[in-house]
Amino acid sequence: xxxxxxxxxxxxxFRAAVWAQFRxxxxxxxxxIVLGLLIIFSMLGxxxxxxxxxxxxxALKSKNLGASLAHPMGTDHLGRDTxxxxxxxxxxxxxxxxxxxxxxxxxxxxxxxxxxxxxxLDGPLMRLTDMFLALPLIPLLLVMVMxxxxxxxxxxxxxxxxxxxxxxxxxxxxxxxxxxxVRGEVLALKEREYVLASRSxxxxxxxVILRHILPNVVSPVMVAATLGVAEAIxxxxxxxxxxxxxxxxxxxxxxxxxxxxEYMQLYPERVIFPGLAISLTVLxxxxxxxxxxxxxxxxxxxx
Amino acid sequence: xLTFTLRRLxxxxxxxxxxxxxxxxxxxLAPGSPASxxxxxVPPEVRMKILEALGxxxxxHIRYLLWLKQFFWVEPLNGFDAIFGTSYxxxxxxxxxxxxxxxxxxxxxxxxxxxxxVIGTAYLLGVLIALPIGxxxxxxxxxxxxxxxxxxxxxxxxxxxxxTGTLFILIFAVGLGWFPTKxxxxxxxxxxxxxxxxxxxxxxxxxxxxxxxxxxxxxxxxSSMLENMSQDYVRTAxxxxxxxxxxxxxxxxxxxxxxxxxxxxxxxxxxxxGAIITENLFxxxxxxxALIQAIRGNDLPMVQTLAFIFAILIVVFNLxxxxxxxxxxxxxxxx
Numbered sequence: 001x002x003x004x005x006x007x008x009x010x011x012x013x014f015r016a017a018v019w020a021q022f023r024x025x026x027x028x029x030x031x032x033i034v035l036g037l038l039i040i041f042s043m044l045g046x047x048x049x050x051x052x053x054x055x056x057x058x059a060l061k062s063k064n065l066g067a068s069l070a071h072p073m074g075t076d077h078l079g080r081d082t083x084x085x086x087x088x089x090x091x092x093x094x095x096x097x098x099x100x101x102x103x104x105x106x107x108x109x110x111x112x113x114x115x116x117x118x119x120x121l122d123g124p125l126m127r128l129t130d131m132f133l134a135l136p137l138i139p140l141l142l143v144m145v146m147x148x149x150x151x152x153x154x155x156x157x158x159x160x161x162x163x164x165x166x167x168x169x170x171x172x173x174x175x176x177x178x179x180x181x182v183r184g185e186v187l188a189l190k191e192r193e194y195v196l197a198s199r200s201x202x203x204x205x206x207x208v209i210l211r212h213i214l215p216n217v218v219s220p221v222m223v224a225a226t227l228g229v230a231e232a233i234x235x236x237x238x239x240x241x242x243x244x245x246x247x248x249x250x251x252x253x254x255x256x257x258x259x260x261x262e263y264m265q266l267y268p269e270r271v272i273f274p275g276l277a278i279s280l281t282v283l284x285x286x287x288x289x290x291x292x293x294x295x296x297x298x299x300x301x302x303x
Numbered sequence: 304x305l306t307f308t309l310r311r312l313x314x315x316x317x318x319x320x321x322x323x324x325x326x327x328x329x330x331x332l333a334p335g336s337p338a339s340x341x342x343x344x345v346p347p348e349v350r351m352k353i354l355e356a357l358g359x360x361x362x363x364h365i366r367y368l369l370w371l372k373q374f375f376w377v378e379p380l381n382g383f384d385a386i387f388g389t390s391y392x393x394x395x396x397x398x399x400x401x402x403x404x405x406x407x408x409x410x411x412x413x414x415x416x417x418x419x420x421v422i423g424t425a426y427l428l429g430v431l432i433a434l435p436i437g438x439x440x441x442x443x444x445x446x447x448x449x450x451x452x453x454x455x456x457x458x459x460x461x462x463x464x465x466x467t468g469t470l471f472i473l474i475f476a477v478g479l480g481w482f483p484t485k486x487x488x489x490x491x492x493x494x495x496x497x498x499x500x501x502x503x504x505x506x507x508x509x510x511x512x513x514x515x516x517x518x519x520x521x522x523x524x525x526s527s528m529l530e531n532m533s534q535d536y537v538r539t540a541x542x543x544x545x546x547x548x549x550x551x552x553x554x555x556x557x558x559x560x561x562x563x564x565x566x567x568x569x570x571x572x573x574x575x576x577g578a579i580i581t582e583n584l585f586x587x588x589x590x591x592x593a594l595i596q597a598i599r600g601n602d603l604p605m606v607q608t609l610a611f612i613f614a615i616l617i618v619v620f621n622l623x624x625x626x627x628x629x630x631x632x633x634x635x636x637x638x
Contacts, residue, residue, distance in 0.1 A: 027454075027457070063476060091342060094515035127318075129323075130318065131318055131321050134318055134614060134617050134618050135322060135325070135612050135614060136323060136471075136572070136575075136576070136613030136617060136619060137576065138579055138609055139576075139579070139594055139606075139609065139610045139613050140326070140329070140610060141328060142594070142595070143329060143596050143598065143606055143610060144329065146598045146601075147329070147330070165554075196632040214630075230461070232623075234463050237463060237465070238463065238465065238580060240594060241580065242579070242580070242583060244598070245597075257465070257466070257469070261469065262479070264469065264472065264473065265477050267476070268473050271466075271469045271473070272473075274464035275463075275470070276466075277467060278466060279458075279461060279462040279463065279526045280468055282461040282462070282463070283457065283458060283462070286457060286461050287457065288462065290457075
């Protein structure tokens with residue numbers, strides 16, 4: 001008896017086990033560090049790095065400068081400091097990614113749980129999901145932005161309007177994968193004994209879902225959410241890249257890249273910096289998603 | 304197989320109708336309507352006439368049905384007439400572009416070949432690169448080749464096409480001067496020299512799209528191979544004394560290709576989305592750049608038609624993927 005207790009490791013919590021497995025995935029750790037640095041750069045950067053506002057004459061003198069101590073990434077064609085704009089753009093890009101992902105995951109979980117739990121809703125909701133999957137997303141998003149941008153800007157202002165429209169449009173068109181994953185999980189969970197037990201003592205569907213089903217679909221939803229952030233950031237930058245995203249004075253990384261295209265041959269760094277920022281963000285988020293998937297999978301964990 | 308095919312075909316029809324309704328309503332109910340484009344100084348009766356000429360004064364459901372009729376009946380008939388020299392469609396109202404005041408379909412027909420050549424070559428190239436990498440990565444799992452392969456796949460999968468495109472322009476066109484930065488749309492292939500020129504200008508868009516797709520497909524190929532490598536039938540095949548070549552390339556590969564084939568078919572619509580970006584970046588005059596031009600010019604009929612064509616492509620390739628899966632894997636047929 002004593003030998004067995006000596007041989008087994010001390011019991012670890014679920015969170016510790018997941019973290020131990022996650023740390024083994026080199027790419028995921030790299031992703032976490034890079035994403036953390038990018039978030040710090042764009043959230044805390046403006047507190048440290050705030051070049052003073054230039055007058056028109058000063059701006060004219062300081063346009064198209066190369067990298068120097070005063071401007072580590074140079075200045076653009078209007079004399080604005082590129083690093084400052086990169087920070088501001090990063091804030092918007094990351095915010096778009098996270099908020100759009102939250103909307104998509106909320107919708108996806110709602111549809112998935114309803115379809116999985118209530119048999120009568122399953123057919124119609126899954127048909128709806130299939131239909132959304134068959135929509136041509138990029139063309140539709142472009143059309144939505146083109147048609148609604150001015151109208152919404154009138155109520156919320158050009159900046160907030162563009163943000164709300166784009167975030168909402170991306171969220172509404174990218175919930176389908178989450179819904180499918182959640183539905184599959186719920187269908188399996190619904191047949192488990194503890195759900196049956198809960199139902200037999202008279203728990204309402206609402207309580208069964210919130211108390212017993214939702215906590216058990218958190219793991220797959222987290223993986224889907226991570227990958228959703230990457231997808232939302234790419235979609236937003238595609239829209240901005242095609243000139244149908246945010247207004248110029250409210251930049252995102254995609255918008256900066258779009259503006260840099262004109263000067264690409266003379267100042268290649270203007271497309272490389274924002275492009276690199278987008279690519280690194282997406283790459284690290286994808287690696288984190290990969291690592292999370294492995295860490296949350298009980299078949300892989302602990303081996 | 305026949306009932307399976309029929310069921311899938313029948314399911315596709317309501318989906319397409321619903322999508323057409325969504326696209327129609329989205330574009331039609333939006334604030335940027337043609338009525339708001341007419342200056343306020345135009346007298347009301349003239350305004351009515353203009354709206355009538357544009358065909359936008361009818362009630363909504365009539366306009367929707369008319370659009371469907373134009374899309375599915377009038378335009379194919381016109382196509383038939385153009386090919387066989389008949390005149391069945393004479394006098395029927397066609398979908399007219401606001402920008403060029405000419406029918407939409409011939410405009411799209413002019414642009415489709417460019418898109419298809421670039422996309423087709425890119426996808427073919429992507430598949431040809433991806434399959435060997437995926438197979439070899441899985442066969443030598445955790446080897447150096449596999450490590451590099453999966454890393455490059457992850458990078459190719461994550462870096463957006465507009466950035467690879469700009470990088471390629473910077474490196475290969477601006478830096479090395481190997482390829483032209485912009486696609487020369489007036490080039491006609493007549494002899495060997497113009498063919499080489501065509502190849503050179505296609506190289507960059509094809510590489511950008513091809514690499515992005517190769518990354519995604521090789522990931523699928525690798526994981527599908529890995530799943531099959533540990534199956535019992537593989538051990539049996541080895542135990543029979545078959546050589547590795549036969550085991551891997553015949554037994555494992557054939558079974559692993561089943562899901563990959565459907566992934567390849569399912570990826571075709573998304574490459575059309577990617578084409579919108581590369582066509583704008585490199586100046587290829589395909590349907591992707593037509594869509595952007597139409598959106599910038601507020602050309603609603605063109606936008607509606609192009610968006611619906613994209614939707615049809617997605618539904619058709621989903622159908623093909625489904626049918627292929629059913630054909631290759633009998634378990635799917637009898638669900």
